[in-house]
Amino acid sequence: MLGVEVSDLRNYDEQLYEKLYVNPLEVLKIMEGAVKSYLKEHKDEFPANKDEEWQVLLRSDDNPLKIRDIKSNMVSRMFVISGIIISCTKPFIKASKLKLECKSCRNSKTIELAPGQYPYVPSFCEGQVGHTQKCPKDSFVALPTSEVIDAQHMKIQEFPEDVPVGEVARTYSLVLDRRNVSKCTPGDRVKITGVMLVNDMKT
Numbered sequence: 001m002l003g004v005e006v007s008d009l010r011n012y013d014e015q016l017y018e019k020l021y022v023n024p025l026e027v028l029k030i031m032e033g034a035v036k037s038y039l040k041e042h043k044d045e046f047p048a049n050k051d052e053e054w055q056v057l058l059r060s061d062d063n064p065l066k067i068r069d070i071k072s073n074m075v076s077r078m079f080v081i082s083g084i085i086i087s088c089t090k091p092f093i094k095a096s097k098l099k100l101e102c103k104s105c106r107n108s109k110t111i112e113l114a115p116g117q118y119p120y121v122p123s124f125c126e127g128q129v130g131h132t133q134k135c136p137k138d139s140f141v142a143l144p145t146s147e148v149i150d151a152q153h154m155k156i157q158e159f160p161e162d163v164p165v166g167e168v169a170r171t172y173s174l175v176l177d178r179r180n181v182s183k184c185t186p187g188d189r190v191k192i193t194g195v196m197l198v199n200d201m202k203t
């Protein structure tokens with residue numbers, strides 16, 4: 001795990017910060033790849049870490065947004081919110097890279113799943129190049145080489161003091177993965193640096 005203070009990054013390279021803010025999932029992926037290749041190159045200095053799957057965790061000192069101020073134009077951006085965790089699912093295992101093979105023509109396919117994205121298997125196989133016969137419906141099977149990660153869903157509710165009189169407290173769903181799993185329990189007051197997903201949010 002590598003913790004990154006967003007303010008350090010902003011002081012170091014404003015442009016990189018801007019990219020992270022606008023497209024955090026892509027920048028995080030590049031950062032994790034960079035950590036991995038750095039450790040590979042310096043494997044003599046870090047022998048124990050060579051096979052570890054690295055996760056970059058962001059921490060921002062920005063003022064958290066109130067849950068009711070979340071807007072749809074923030075989708076896919078980095079943001080900071082605070083609130084109370086009101087429910088957590090049990091941790092579960094979710095595919096992150098699904099490797100599929102067609103039972104009929106042996107055509108293989110890899111599907112990379114974004115955080116919070118549910119695995120899906122295409123119904124139809126395009127077949128191999130030069131393969132004239134169409135493959136039957138639902139011919140793909142998942143291979144054991146598919147990659148999986150730990151994940152967990154939580155619900156966060158706004159602080160009672162943020163709820164206007166006569167209104168109901170608002171909640172949001174959170175998708176947590178890898179090192180963020182099992183980090184909090186219901187009742188915890190938290191500040192979260194995350195990414196707004198289309199249907200969900202990820203820390």
Ligand SMILES: [Zn+2]
Binds near residue numbers: 107
């Ligand atoms: Zn096929």
